[in-house]
């Protein structure tokens with residue numbers, strides 16, 4: 394029997410598998426598609442996901458395959474400079490295609506020992522007190538102690554466990570593809586500038602080194618039943634002509650796809666031994682580029698909690714805190730995409746609101762507030778009253794010996810102690826104790842959860858002893 398069945402080998406499932414393997418859990422990832430996808434949806438990682446990769450020692454490989462940039466236009470396409478003084482050591486966007494992100498996460502999960510089974514579809518499931526049974530399309534069955542549905546917006550797992558997915562349906566559908574354009578770059582830019590005055594869902598951006606290859610988006614004629622079915626090339630060309638008055642002489646499509654703007658949030662992230670993460674739990678329009686990032690961060694929150702359950706040391710309520718913490722974060726992302734959608738409408742009212750927000754974003758604090766929302770660095774879990782850092786993730790800081798995130802690769806708790814007087818005796822199998830100092834930290838000591846969120850700040854050993862069990866269970870001896 395496996396410890397965990399992860400259904401779906403997209404970014405969320407692969408990240409989760411890697412996290413679970415850090416703790417030695419026996420993990421199988423079931424992926425319906427026999428081959429990795431060609432379609433590139435996400436184009437980048439935001440600050441918090443970049444930090445997550447750094448915390449697990451994966452950042453170097455991502456940096457090798459991505460490009461760092463500070464890009465305005467991250468909120469409703471309103472173009473403002475990247476704000477100063479962001480609370481992070483990684484104040485940039487990492488441009489990296491989703492296909493590369495998935496490949497790197499798959500490599501990491503496999504190196505860590507996860508069993509990735511492509512061409513394997515889950516079609517049914519049932520659970521009892523001890524385990525979950527997954528029914529596979531080939532007629533076989535697989536049992537595991539937990540099962541996590543990371544199987545995307547149309548999640549079979551979510552439907553099978555009967556979790557509601559309320560929200561708004563798709564109202565606008567958009568076609569997306571990569572193809573060659575015969576038209577000169579100047580003509581493409583001129584047409585795009587003109588058309589975008591009245592249609593913000595149209596765009597064409599070069600891919601690669603100026604060899605005529607473009608990523609093109611254009612509104613679809615209507616809303617299809619099955620968005621998994623790609624458009625035909627003829628449909629794409631027709632829509633280009635209808636929207637831009639020209640098809641730019643497009644030819645040689647590499648891939649074509651379509652996406653909608655539905656906005657929905659699962660009512661519950663957990664039903665017994667079955668959990669939901671990533672797009673299986675929340676969908677929204679791709680404005681601000683947040684969906685993949687949200688899924689990676691769901692996995693980062695869930696992995697160590699599930700491992701704690703499997704390891705037998707999880708305190709009461711730890712696994713349920715996955716829903717309590719992550720559901721409101723997704724609700725906030727859904728709301729900001731709703732707001733962005735409204736601000737992109739071309740009617741006079743939304744346009745006036747857009748101009749007003751643009752004025753407000755000239756205030757550095759407003760600009761920073763919005764980017765900290767989009768990049769998820771302002772996420773604060775509710776751990777109760779206390780220090781301003783409590784519940785927030787801590788940025789990477791330089792220490793006398795190395796840097797903070799370099800101490801977190803193993804996914805354990807961490808007591809960073811600048812006093813040298815504290816102890817985690819009783820929890821040393823789950824929590825590392827590092828005595829070091831940082832000019833960037835004005836607190837005596839911090840207890841960090843494996844996901845880097847601050848669980849305690851102080852210098853009092855007795856107080857620390859009351860906080861450790863909340864996240865790390867009973868101490869030994």
Ligand SMILES: Cc1cc2nc3c(=O)[nH]c(=O)nc-3n(C[C@H](O)[C@H](O)[C@H](O)COP(=O)(O)OP(=O)(O)OC[C@H]3O[C@@H](n4cnc5c(N)ncnc54)[C@H](O)[C@@H]3O)c2cc1C
Nearest residue numbers: 401403404405425435436515545671672682683684685686
């Ligand atoms: C045009 C577009 C642009 C986007 N841009 C960005 C961006 O810039 N930044 C960003 O953060 N996000 C972006 N997103 C969103 C991002 O692509 C998704 O949020 C992300 O892919 C979600 O990852 P996931 O692993 O949760 O789900 P998915 O990527 O959907 O993966 C789910 C996997 O589960 C598999 N599966 C499904 N059913 C089964 C089954 N029954 N059995 C086994 N396997 C199954 C599927 O084959 C798939 O591989 C964009 C989305 C679109 C459409």
